[in-house]
Amino acid sequence: MDDIDYARYDRIRPIRWTGDTLELLDQRKLPFATEYLTCTTSDEVASAIHALAVRGAPAIGIAAAWGVVLAERAIDATDAIDAAAKLEPALQRLNAARPTAVNLAWALGRMRAALARAGHDWRDALEREAAAIDTEDLAANRRMGALGASLIEPGSGVLTHCNTGSLATAGFGTALGVIRAGVAQGRIDKVFAGETRPWLQGARLTVWELQQDGIDATLIADSAASHLMKGGKVQWVVVGADRICANGDTANKIGTYQLAIAARHHGVGFMVVAPSSTVDMATASGDLIEIEERDAAELHSVGGSRTVAEGIDAWNPVFDVTPHDLIDAIVTERGVIRRPDAASMRAAFGG
Numbered sequence: 001m002d003d004i005d006y007a008r009y010d011r012i013r014p015i016r017w018t019g020d021t022l023e024l025l026d027q028r029k030l031p032f033a034t035e036y037l038t039c040t041t042s043d044e045v046a047s048a049i050h051a052l053a054v055r056g057a058p059a060i061g062i063a064a065a066w067g068v069v070l071a072e073r074a075i076d077a078t079d080a081i082d083a084a085a086k087l088e089p090a091l092q093r094l095n096a097a098r099p100t101a102v103n104l105a106w107a108l109g110r111m112r113a114a115l116a117r118a119g120h121d122w123r124d125a126l127e128r129e130a131a132a133i134d135t136e137d138l139a140a141n142r143r144m145g146a147l148g149a150s151l152i153e154p155g156s157g158v159l160t161h162c163n164t165g166s167l168a169t170a171g172f173g174t175a176l177g178v179i180r181a182g183v184a185q186g187r188i189d190k191v192f193a194g195e196t197r198p199w200l201q202g203a204r205l206t207v208w209e210l211q212q213d214g215i216d217a218t219l220i221a222d223s224a225a226s227h228l229m230k231g232g233k234v235q236w237v238v239v240g241a242d243r244i245c246a247n248g249d250t251a252n253k254i255g256t257y258q259l260a261i262a263a264r265h266h267g268v269g270f271m272v273v274a275p276s277s278t279v280d281m282a283t284a285s286g287d288l289i290e291i292e293e294r295d296a297a298e299l300h301s302v303g304g305s306r307t308v309a310e311g312i313d314a315w316n317p318v319f320d321v322t323p324h325d326l327i328d329a330i331v332t333e334r335g336v337i338r339r340p341d342a343a344s345m346r347a348a349f350g351g
């Protein structure tokens, strides 16, 4: 597919299945501490997803799938039908961990379907399905990296938002996979990353991930993005997604929408990169997506130090929706959709 040495990007593994437990790299501690949480129950996985110890749309789907395997280990059941009934409460608690990324519900749906197809080997069938979800995501990311990079002219500067790398997926990343491939192919000369307040996925995770690759990235304040684009240093904004609707409207980390507005104003390309597990053809448009709102306390402090006077209210939606008409390309492992709309999404994904 391309001449990229993928092994160099596989050092960061946020999700490790040991055969009996699930080890999650605690992303709340990065970049200054590399600590793994060891989950032995599905509820521990649900808590880790809710707390953003593991985060990133594909990664939370993968973690939830392994969480179902942990739940399977904890039950006795006479057959797959009995198991499905006994496991359902655990799957619903996993699904409730975060509302916006469709990958969570998608992965749990795959686990339910695997159980419905299974025979006497239903325990093995669940473990095989979780492993397949994991390995398919890595393959998808490598494919998307090549597809997205091919859209970027040599000598380009790119700006990315949040973290969409190995920490957010099974490896290599989505938008960050495009950036890795684009740098490797000499198409991208300059990478900028927004700090991505309030959780600082860009400042704490993305620039650290790229540093591990030996890729120089320049950190900018989120509020500097339009000024950067005005200066002509960026030809593409490349971002991930948490849910892509049937008309191409896309939910992603808060701040993405204003990047799309600024990109269109300044003639900068806007690329969304996400596996097909992020596409939700059952949701017609972005106004129907549930946007996760998190604790106001995440805005009152930075790095554990309070920065806001007591008694100040804060509104903390952690995703927003970019309308499809501000998106120049949606890249999935199935291909590139230019200027997405309901018709082109239907042609690519059916429904």
Ligand SMILES: CSC[C@H]1O[C@H](OP(=O)(O)O)[C@H](O)[C@@H]1O
Residues within 6 Å of the ligand: 055, 056, 057, 058, 161, 162, 163, 164, 165, 168, 169, 174, 175, 201, 239, 240, 241, 242, 252, 253, 254, 318
């Ligand atoms: C490939 S990760 C997709 C998506 O997930 C991130 O959100 P969070 O860090 O809150 O899990 C961000 O929106 C990424 O673009």
